[in-house]
Amino acid sequence: MALSLFQQLQLIWDYHLLNQEIKKSDAIFVLCSYDLRVAEHAAQLYLDGYAPLLIFSGAQGRTTEGLFHLSEAETFANVAKDMGVPSSAILVETKATNTGENIFFTQDLLKEKNIKVESLLLVQKPYMERRLLATFLKNWNDIEFCITSPNISFINYPTDDVTFDHVASIILGELHRLKIYPTLGYQEAQDIPDDVWEAFENLTQLGFDEYLLPE
Structure with missing residues (x-):
């Protein structure tokens, strides 16, 4: 049939979803977008004690130009602050316009801040989990990572x-x-x-x- x-x-x-078990990590790394539910999910993970550091990465993309007054990362960070995440626990990267740049610019930011991470909890939209996995395996495969997204059905x-x-x-x-x-x-x-x-x-x-x- x-x-x-x-x-x-x-x-x-369903293919895009990985359904991975999330683990406590050195940092929560959020790839920003138009979907503020991702910011809320990431902030809740921080508040639940999954990591001591919350990293937001994103400039403005095709779907957020004109939607936000600030960069995606700054907009997401403000959501997290409104939920009770302290500014001292947040890093913001505002130049990335694609997933590869999210990785490379965040690597540069961590080096600049002299912050070493050996594990990351990656947060994305549900339908981008698998592509995030594929991109990380290619470009940042020397650390442990797991991937999560807001629990929202299609x-x-x-x-x-x-x-x-x-x-x-x-x-x-x-x-x-x-x-x-x-x-x-x-x-x-x-x-x-x-x-x-x-x-x-x-x-x-x-x-x-x-x-x-x-x-």
């Missing part, structure tokens, strides 16, 4: 500001990057099951192609 549109999207959403992820069609298009864009970026040296290759890629091809033909890489 053929899968429905929603079932195919759910298949891809059906509940859209909001008044983030439509269903946007979420559908962007999770396909993330899968396309998992396919293409290893060939460019940006990340480690991930095994993409045949049924997941078949769903990708079906859905892009239906027009969910806004965030695909250019041919």
Whole structure:
């Protein structure tokens, strides 16, 4: 029986999720975006004692230009402060515009501050967990790390500001990057099951192609 549109999207959403066990770490490293629920999740992890340091990284990207008055990192940091995280426990990196830069600029910031970390708790949006794994394995694989995201289901992820069609298009864009970026040296290759890629091809033909890489 053929899968429905929603079932195919759910298949891809589930593939992006890693469902890793989170561990106490030297720092919580947050890759910022438009989704303030990620900031809230990271701040709660700090408040729950998972790490003594909270790092926010992000300038402004395609989805946040004009949305925030400050950089993504500064906006996320303000969310954390409002939740009770002290400023002294927060580092902010405001130049990164992609995942690779999140890593490289944060490495530089830690060196500048003479802060050594041997383990990181990485925080991202749910549909970016796998690509974060692939990018870290390529670019920062000499430390221990685990990955987490807000516990939000696919059906509940859209909001008044983030439509269903946007979420559908962007999770396909993330899968396309998992396919293409290893060939460019940006990340480690991930095994993409045949049924997941078949769903990708079906859905892009239906027009969910806004965030695909250019041919």
